[in-house]
Amino acid sequence: MKSSRSYQEFDVPYEAGMTVLSALLHAKEYSDHSIAIRYSCRMASCGSCGMMINGVPRLACYTQVAELPEATITVGPLDHYPLVRDLVTSFDGFFDKHRSVAPFLIRKDAIEQATATSEFAQSSRELDEFLQFSYCIKCGLCNAACPTMTNDPAFIGPQALGQAYRYIADSRDEGAMQRLGAVDSRHGIWRCHFAGSCSFVCPKGVDPALAIQKLRWLTASKPGSNKAGTKPLPILTK
Amino acid sequence: MVETMTFDIAIVGSGIAGLRAAIEAAQSANGKLSIAVITKVQAMRSHSVSAEGGTAAVLYPDKGDTFESHIYDTIKGSDFLADQDAVEFFVRAMPAEIYRLEHWGMPWSRIEDGRIAQRNFGGYNFPRATFAADRVGFFEMQTLYDTTRKFDNIQFFQEWFATSLIVDHGIFRGLTAIDMKTGSFHAFQAKAGIIATGGAGRLYRFATYGYSSTPDGLSLAYHAGAPIEDMEFVQFHPTGLIPSGILITEGARGDGAILLNNKGDRFMKKYAPEKLDLASRDVVSRAIMTEINEGRGLRDEVSGMDHVLLDLRPVGAEKIKANLSGIREIAIKFKGIDPIDEPLPVRPVCHYTMGGIRTNVKAETQIAGLWSAGEAACVSINGANRLGANSTAECLVFGAQSGAGAASYASGQASHAPDQQVVEAEEKRLFDEILHGSGSENPYEARTQVQTIMDTYAYVYRDGPGLTEGLKQLRTLHNTAFRHVDDQAKEYNSNFTDVLELESMFEVAEIVLAGGLARTESRGAHSRTDYPKRDDNKWLKHTLAYRDAEGPRIEYAPVTITKYTPAERHY
Numbered sequence: 001m002k003s004s005r006s007y008q009e010f011d012v013p014y015e016a017g018m019t020v021l022s023a024l025l026h027a028k029e030y031s032d033h034s035i036a037i038r039y040s041c042r043m044a045s046c047g048s049c050g051m052m053i054n055g056v057p058r059l060a061c062y063t064q065v066a067e068l069p070e071a072t073i074t075v076g077p078l079d080h081y082p083l084v085r086d087l088v089t090s091f092d093g094f095f096d097k098h099r100s101v102a103p104f105l106i107r108k109d110a111i112e113q114a115t116a117t118s119e120f121a122q123s124s125r126e127l128d129e130f131l132q133f134s135y136c137i138k139c140g141l142c143n144a145a146c147p148t149m150t151n152d153p154a155f156i157g158p159q160a161l162g163q164a165y166r167y168i169a170d171s172r173d174e175g176a177m178q179r180l181g182a183v184d185s186r187h188g189i190w191r192c193h194f195a196g197s198c199s200f201v202c203p204k205g206v207d208p209a210l211a212i213q214k215l216r217w218l219t220a221s222k223p224g225s226n227k228a229g230t231k232p233l234p235i236l237t238k
Numbered sequence: 239m240v241e242t243m244t245f246d247i248a249i250v251g252s253g254i255a256g257l258r259a260a261i262e263a264a265q266s267a268n269g270k271l272s273i274a275v276i277t278k279v280q281a282m283r284s285h286s287v288s289a290e291g292g293t294a295a296v297l298y299p300d301k302g303d304t305f306e307s308h309i310y311d312t313i314k315g316s317d318f319l320a321d322q323d324a325v326e327f328f329v330r331a332m333p334a335e336i337y338r339l340e341h342w343g344m345p346w347s348r349i350e351d352g353r354i355a356q357r358n359f360g361g362y363n364f365p366r367a368t369f370a371a372d373r374v375g376f377f378e379m380q381t382l383y384d385t386t387r388k389f390d391n392i393q394f395f396q397e398w399f400a401t402s403l404i405v406d407h408g409i410f411r412g413l414t415a416i417d418m419k420t421g422s423f424h425a426f427q428a429k430a431g432i433i434a435t436g437g438a439g440r441l442y443r444f445a446t447y448g449y450s451s452t453p454d455g456l457s458l459a460y461h462a463g464a465p466i467e468d469m470e471f472v473q474f475h476p477t478g479l480i481p482s483g484i485l486i487t488e489g490a491r492g493d494g495a496i497l498l499n500n501k502g503d504r505f506m507k508k509y510a511p512e513k514l515d516l517a518s519r520d521v522v523s524r525a526i527m528t529e530i531n532e533g534r535g536l537r538d539e540v541s542g543m544d545h546v547l548l549d550l551r552p553v554g555a556e557k558i559k560a561n562l563s564g565i566r567e568i569a570i571k572f573k574g575i576d577p578i579d580e581p582l583p584v585r586p587v588c589h590y591t592m593g594g595i596r597t598n599v600k601a602e603t604q605i606a607g608l609w610s611a612g613e614a615a616c617v618s619i620n621g622a623n624r625l626g627a628n629s630t631a632e633c634l635v636f637g638a639q640s641g642a643g644a645a646s647y648a649s650g651q652a653s654h655a656p657d658q659q660v661v662e663a664e665e666k667r668l669f670d671e672i673l674h675g676s677g678s679e680n681p682y683e684a685r686t687q688v689q690t691i692m693d694t695y696a697y698v699y700r701d702g703p704g705l706t707e708g709l710k711q712l713r714t715l716h717n718t719a720f721r722h723v724d725d726q727a728k729e730y731n732s733n734f735t736d737v738l739e740l741e742s743m744f745e746v747a748e749i750v751l752a753g754g755l756a757r758t759e760s761r762g763a764h765s766r767t768d769y770p771k772r773d774d775n776k777w778l779k780h781t782l783a784y785r786d787a788e789g790p791r792i793e794y795a796p797v798t799i800t801k802y803t804p805a806e807r808h809y
Contacts, residue, residue, distance in 0.1 A: 016540045017481065017572070029682035033733040034725035038280075041448035043484045043568060045376055046283040062571065084419055085730040091280060104384045105343035114265065116337040121352030127345060134345050134380065138282055163384075170343060 007074070008032070014065060020073060021049050021060035024087075036086035044203055047139030051087050052076040057144035057201050078144040080153070094140055097156050101164035101182050106175025126171040133166035133211055135204040142198035142208050154187040158198035158208035161189060165211035168218065176218070184219045240414075240425050240661045245274040245393075246648040247641075248413060248428035250400045250455055252277035253284035254375065254630055255612025255637035256434035257382035262641025264389040267649050274426060275386075276395045276415055278450065278735070282383040285436055285448040286633065289375025290487035290564060292359055292367030293634070294627035295332035303364040305329050310802060312628060315361045315518045316592075316621025317762035317772065318804035319468070319780070319797055324599045324617045326800065328635050335634040336368050344381040346370050347561070357561070358492035359627045361518035361809070365492075367627040372487050372564040375630055398424075399735045400454070402664050403431065403462040403608070404656045410607035412656045413458070414664045418735065421728030423668065425661045429651040430607050430644035433459055433595060434637065437613040438469075441747050442588035443689035446478055446485040455614045457742035459595045460749075464603045465782040465793070467616040469593035469746065470753035471763050473624055474698050476522040477548050478587020481541035482572050486548060486565050486584055488626040490577075491515045493561055495550040497526065498581065499534040505546075510809035517809035520623040520763040523586035527698045530585075538583055547581035586698050590629060592620045592763065593753075596782060596795075601640035607647060609640035618780065621797075622762020672741075673726070673734055677719030681737050684720040688712065688743050696750055701768045705755040712751065713789075716744045749790045753781045756792050774804050 010027035021039055028035040039049040042061045049060040054074055065073070081089030107113040142158040143149055149157060164183050168176045183189050192212045199209040247263050249256050252275050263273050275281065296303045308329045313320050340346055340354065347355040347369050359367035370377040386392050397418040404412040404425070412427045435455025439447035460466055476497070477486040491497075496515050499505045509525040510517035517525075526546050529535055535544045550558060555578045558566055562577075569577050594616040601609045601617070612633040619632050695708030720740065725733035759773040760766050778797050783790035 029680070033682070033723075033736075034727065034731075036730040036732060040279055040283055040450045041285060041288050042482070043288060043448075043572070045287040045373075046279075046285070046448060048279065048283050064571075085727070088730050090419075099387045102387075104388050105341070107341070113341045114338075116341040117334065119337055119340045119346070119354050122348055123352050124348050124350075127348055131345055134377065136380075137287070137376070167343070172341075172343065 018065045019061050020053055020063045020065060020075065023065055023073070024060060024075065036084070036088045038088050045137060047137035050078050050139045050141050050144065052078060052144070057141040059139060059141070059203050062203055078140060080144050080146070080149040081140065091140060094143060094159065097160040098138070098163060100156065101160045102175060102179055103160070103163040103167060105167060105170065105173050106178065108174050120172045122171055129171070130166050130169035133162055133169070133206055136162060136166070136206050137204055139203065141201045141203065145197035145201040147195050147197060148191050148193060152187060152191055155191045156183060156188050158212065161215060162206055162208035162211040165215050169214070180215070180219050180222060183215055189215045189219065239658065240423060240665060242425040242427050242656065243274070244427045244653060246271040246428065247273045247430045247432065247644045248426045249273065249275045249432045249434060250277070250413065250458065251284070251434035251436060251612070251614065252279070252281040252394070253286035253434060253436050253612060254378050254382060254633035255640070256284070256432070257281070257379070257386055258634050258637030259432050259434060259611060259641035259644070260392050261382065261385055261389070262638045263645040264392050266642060266645035269389070269391055271391060271645055271648055273392045274395055274428065275392060276398045276400055276413070276426070278397060278399045278418070280396045281394050282379060284379065285451050286630070287376045287379045288446065288448065288485065289630050290372045290485060291489035291492070292357060292369040292374050292627040293336065293378070293630040294359065294362070294366050294625070295336045295368055295631060296329065296366060297333055297336060297354060297356060297368065303366055307363050308366060311362050312619065312625060313802050314807055315623055315625040317623055317807060318774070318778065319618065319621030319761060321618050321798040322800040322802055323798050324619055327599050328619050328632065331635045332631050335631070335638070339378065339381055339634070342381050342385045344370065345377055357489060358516060359625070360488050360491065360516045360522070361513070361625040367489065367492065369489065372489055372562050378630060399738065400458060401668055401738065403458050404660060405462045405605055406654065406657065408463070408606060410605055411654050414661060416668070416735070418730055421731055423665050425656050427653060427656055429648040429653055431609070432640045432644055433608070433610040433614055434612045434640070435614045437591045438746050439588045439591060441689065441743055441750065442692045443686070444478065444483045444585070444693060445588035446475060446483055447588070452739040452743055453746035454739055454742045456595060457745050459603060459605070459608070459610065460745060460785045462605055463785070464605050464608070465596045465784050466746070466749055467593055467596040467780050467782055468618060468753070469591065469749045469783060470757055470781060471592035471622045472588060472696065472750065473519055473590035473592060473763050474523040474586035475519055475589035476526055476586055477584040478589070479569065479573055480538055480543045480545050480583050480585050483587045484568055484572055485587070485589065486569070486582060487562070488519070490548065490550055490553065490562055490565060493557055494553040495548055496552060497522070498547045498549055499529045500536050501534060505529050505534070513809040518623055518625060520765070521809055523698050524765055526586055536583065543585060545583040545585040548584045549581040550577035551581070590624055592616065592618070592622065592624055600643050601636045602643060607651070609644050611636035611640040622764060672721055672737060673723050675722040677722035679718045679720040681720040681722070681740055684715060684718065685740050685743065687715055688740070688747055692747055692750070696754060699765050699767050700754055701766055702755060705751050709748065709751045709755065712744065712747055749783045752790050752792060753783060757781060778804065
């Protein structure tokens with residue numbers, strides 16, 4: 001379903017501390033009630049308001065008008081996502097790709113997992129192994145920035161791959177082999193060309209590019225994948 | 239014929255309570271129940287993500303913590319309006335929720351021996367706020383949403399706006415909703431329902447809440463005949479960053495931050511000599527407003543907002559970077575101030591509504607087949623004032639309760655097709671009366687006016703004349719011609735849903751003002767300058783608001799007292 005697309009212009013009075021989101025909401029409330037835009041928390045926790053701002057995927061609530069170089073700001077829907085209307089895109093495919101990497105803690109003893117009466121011990125060092133990747137708010141900016149997504153819409157993408165690593169690297173998880181199987185594929189980790197655009201645009205410091213490289217390293221060390229026969233990493237005995 | 243989908247359980251809302259309920263129901267009955275989660279946002283974007291400080295639980299009896307202590311702190315914090323049997327149940331159920339989340343992958347902060355860490359929080363006699371850096375709500379939401387992806391029997395309906403409940407002879411049968419993506423109208427047939435739609439805070443302009451926190455879920459129940467309880471008790475968190483209203487967690491004070499007035503004095507020593515800056519929230523918010531009203535505040539040049547200062551320098555750079563990195567980022571990004579070097583300008587901000595849909599300890603509402611949990615519900619755990627770290631906790635316990643209750647009920651229940659006439663009448667109301675309504679008032683301006691009325695007449699300090707004036711202005715505004723939608727497109731029509739939200743804002747704002755006007759005492763967060771004392775003889779009771787033709791009909795219900803005698807609160 002293709003429709004003709006064009007830009008609409010709105011003049012918004014500037015106030016100190018104004019974000020691109022508050023400017024857009026001003027336009028919606030006073031100039032054109034029909035502007036379709038997704039937003040909620042206005043403090044970069046919920047991940048709703050991702051959009052192209054002057055050609056770069058950014059959160060509208062986390063972009064101060066004052067930090068942009070000119071008074072004319074160009075906004076558009078995120079690249080690589082099917083358009084719903086105006087600035088709103090469909091995230092159905094994004095959520096499906098996330099689910100495809102089994103993004104939850106896997107324990108062999110499912111009963112023990114469901115009836116816990118105390119915690120698994122985890123040191124601060126073990127927590128630090130995966131914590132940065134946990135900051136992902138599923139805003140989708142990384143998949144929008146990724147050049148591979150332009151040419152290969154089936155690419156699993158930096159967000160899902162980052163979350164695959166988040167769980168593999170968690171000392172409590174026992175699902176590494178299952179997840180590596182899911183990402184060790186033609187449209188998985190081997191499609192990444194290490195542009196690094198994903199990590200560049202991530203508003204939470206997740207560094208999905210790093211996660212993908214770590215996944216490749218782990219995959220190459222999988223038992224049976226290395227002809228020289230070196231021992232697999234302890235993380236892969238899970 | 240309106241398209242109808244059938245499920246065993248329909249959950250409205252996808253915050254911590256809604257997602258916890260979904261998982262509980264999905265795991266029940268050998269995984270055989272079908273669960274629909276209907277949410278007006280994308281599931282993981284509910285405002286629970288913004289909770290920062292912690293989740294309270296008694297994890298360390300070996301270090302001296304006790305259930306008794308958590309129970310009493312909560313009841314005292316509530317200014318003795320909490321139902322004590324519910325608090326006893328809640329406190330005992332909490333530790334298991336912490337460990338369950340941990341086993342689902344929650345990245346709780348840890349102590350040296352690898353066990354889960356806890357921190358100091360306002361109003362507690364033991365440091366029992368379990369934390370995950372300063373983003374506990376975000377990490378809980380992530381853990382719960384990610385865990386829902388294990389279950390094929392949980393189906394999400396994201397950006398579906400629920401418009402009414404279908405209730406037949408007092409029994410829940412389903413609900414109606416608009417699929418925002420296409421604009422199409424649908425009915426859900428469900429044996430059991432759960433409302434977990436969160437708080438009502440966007441009734442106020444200066445609020446920590448996201449824009450989605452409007453009281454539509456409360457209106458669903460209100461229209462179906464369920465009473466809304468204790469709505470006059472609105473929590474103003476002491477430290478909202480100006481001018482945005484973004485929350486600066488109480489955890490900052492838990493880690494050593496202090497409040498200062500324009501003379502550089504730590505003024506809390508006057509108001510709470512023992513607990514100082516960690517007294518309960520209503521005490522601290524009143525202290526701040528008193529300082530401001532008596533001329534010891536500061537004024538922000540840009541926004542004109544009066545405020546005091548929250549000084550984090552005593553916490554130290556290392557600890558700020560480890561435990562409070564989130565709020566440091568917020569202060570720098572949204573106010574250009576680094577709390578390592580400079581104090582933050584803060585003011586009491588609308589943060590939580592103690593009131594909500596009345597439920598019992600099992601999270602059941604007064605409508606058969608309908609449960610409610612989380613901030614949308616009022617059990618009552620929090621009474622007249624909530625302690626920090628008890629809301630995320632409440633969402634977990636009563637999310638689980640409602641999921642279990644709904645699952646058990648649905649397993650033995652036949653499914654009933656909704657009355658097509660009722661469904662079609664709802665369709666007519668939405669599309670003929672509102673989408674195709676006419677009017678000259680800008681609904682967005684009307685919305686701002688509702689918020690201004692609340693900010694002015696129902697803030698930290700209220701009085702009879704103010705509440706009366708607020709009601710008058712609100713009712714006048716409600717009669718203006720705002721009920722129209724300029725945008726006539728079907729796809730993603732947020733103009734339409736914004737007007738629907740505004741309707742529920744009018745209804746619930748009226749309940750807050752009417753309940754506040756009727757309650758001639760001060761208790762917890764409800765502070766009347768004309769009735770400054772707590773009056774247990776006349777007012778140790780819950781306010782219940784029922785929907786009537788002329789507005790809310792107010793009734794009262796007793797507080798359940800088990801063994802804690804109401805006493806005067808000192809911090």
